[in-house]
Each structure stands twice: as C-alpha cells, then as structure tokens.
Amino acid sequence: xxxxxxxxxxxxxxxxxxxxxxxxxxxxxxxxxxxxxxxxxxxxxxxxxxxxxxxxxxxxxxxxxxxxxxxxxxxxxxxxxxxxxxxxxxxxxxxxxxxxxxxxxxxxxxxxxxxxxxxxxxxxxxxxxxxxxxxxxxxxxxxxxxxxxxxxxxxxxxxxxxxxxxxxxxxxxxxxxxxxxxxxxxxxxxxxxxxxxxxxxxxxxxxxxxxxxxxxxxxxxxxxxxxxxxxxxx
Numbered sequence: 001x002x003x004x005x006x007x008x009x010x011x012x013x014x015x016x017x018x019x020x021x022x023x024x025x026x027x028x029x030x031x032x033x034x035x036x037x038x039x040x041x042x043x044x045x046x047x048x049x050x051x052x053x054x055x056x057x058x059x060x061x062x063x064x065x066x067x068x069x070x071x072x073x074x075x076x077x078x079x080x081x082x083x084x085x086x087x088x089x090x091x092x093x094x095x096x097x098x099x100x101x102x103x104x105x106x107x108x109x110x111x112x113x114x115x116x117x118x119x120x121x122x123x124x125x126x127x128x129x130x131x132x133x134x135x136x137x138x139x140x141x142x143x144x145x146x147x148x149x150x151x152x153x154x155x156x157x158x159x160x161x162x163x164x165x166x167x168x169x170x171x172x173x174x175x176x177x178x179x180x181x182x183x184x185x186x187x188x189x190x191x192x193x194x195x196x197x198x199x200x201x202x203x204x205x206x207x208x209x210x211x212x213x214x215x216x217x218x219x220x221x222x223x224x225x226x227x228x229x230x231x232x233x234x
Contacts, residue, residue: 001087002223007052015045021067033065036081040152042140044070052221077219078139079181085137086120092226099229100213114163131173134160138180147180148191154198161201168209178214187231188214
C-alpha cells in the first residue's frame with residue numbers, strides 16, 4: 001500500500017483529544033495534524049519525536065496533514081494509522097500472499113457476524129470451512145525487539161475474542177492476526193499486565209480453537225506492505 005502523497009518529516013509537540021497532534025514542520029511552521037488512532041499510543045506520543053505526515057489539498061478536509069509514521073533510531077518506523085493494517089492485509093489476502101491463509105476462493109471484508117459484530121475478513125471456499133480473520137494493529141514495544149498487544153484496556157478486543165471463540169466452537173476456522181506496524185520487532189506477545197481481562201479471554205479463545213498469527217510490516221515514508229511472519233509467545 002503506497003501513501004497517496006509523499007510523506008514529509010516533522011517534530012511532534014503534543015498529541016491531544018485523541019485525534020489531534022500539534023507538530024513543527026522542517027520549515028518552522030507549526031501545524032495541527034489528524035491522528036487516525038483512538039488508542040493510547042503508549043510510547044509513541046512523546047514530545048520531540050520525529051514523525052512523518054501526509055499532506056493533502058482536499059478542500060473538504062479541515063486539517064491539511066495526517067500523522068502516519070513515527071521514526072525511531074536505525075532508522076526504524078512505526079505506523080500509527082489504525083486503518084492501514086486492514087488495507088495492507090486485504091491486498092495481501094487478495095494476492096494470496098499471507099502464509100496460512102492461502103487457497104480461499106473469496107475474501108470478503110467487514111462481514112456481519114455474532115452479536116452485532118463485524119469480522120475484518122471472511123475467507124470462503126467450496127472445499128473448506130469458512131475462516132474468520134480478526135486483525136489487530138500492534139504498535140507497543142516496551143522491550144527491544146518485543147511487540148505487545150494491547151497498549152490499553154480494550155473491551156472491544158475482548159468482545160472480538162469471545163466472538164471468534166464462538167465461531168471456532170461452531171466448526172469454523174477462526175484466526176486472530178496481529179499486524180505489527182513496527183520495523184524493530186522480532187517477536188510478539190500479549191501485554192497481560194495492561195489488560196488482564198483481555199489476556200484471560202485470549203486464553204479461553206485459544207482453548208476453543210482460535211489460531212494466532214503475527215506478521216511484521218515493511219514500512220517506509222513511501223508506503224507499507226506485509227512483512228515476514230513473526231513468532232508469538234505468551
């Protein structure tokens with residue numbers, strides 16, 4: 001997935017009201033950017049961070065910049081837009097490029113199921129059980145090389161685990177897929193200390209037959225694509 005416009009670097013001043021961030025461009029201008037991330041962004045919103053913004057000239061948009069990346073030493077990058085993982089994964093699924101999720105005839109996004117829920121992707125085939133795929137963006141890292149989820153308490157995430165477990169018990173295939181939007185991660189796990197309820201629901205879902213997959217991303221200021229599969233350890 002390529003960004004629609006070339007990204008430009010900036011320095012973060014502060015992130016506030018969940019969806020807003022004040023930044024300083026390289027030419028010294030102070031601007032406000034949209035933040036497409038309702039989460040806590042733990043470790044990704046410190047003042048002085050070098051970030052990358054996507055400019056736009058759409059007259060319908062109030063803000064002319066959107067925050068897309070955080071740059072870390074290396075350089076490494078973290079993608080902060082929570083809408084991007086589904087775009088990246090959809091392209092990879094359609095191309096048959098996701099190990100473990102290949103060989104299905106149809107890929108359908110945002111299909112209603114369960115109790116007022118929508119599954120990110122429903123994969124179907126005439127010769128195998130339906131496959132329900134829930135995608136979670138992983139951006140938290142508190143130890144070098146280790147990615148964690150979640151970065152805050154997530155009642156919605158717990159609900160999704162319960163729904164996936166129900167699909168597995170009904171005889172379908174159910175997959176929880178962590179897409180790691182960081183290029184400095186080599187293994188993944190749960191942040192059970194941040195949300196013990198989610199960790200308990202995760203254990204119950206695994207016991208019911210829910211599978212876990214984790215993949216990294218290739219991230220540059222030009223775009224984001226699916227990377228290599230990463231180990232998941234609990």
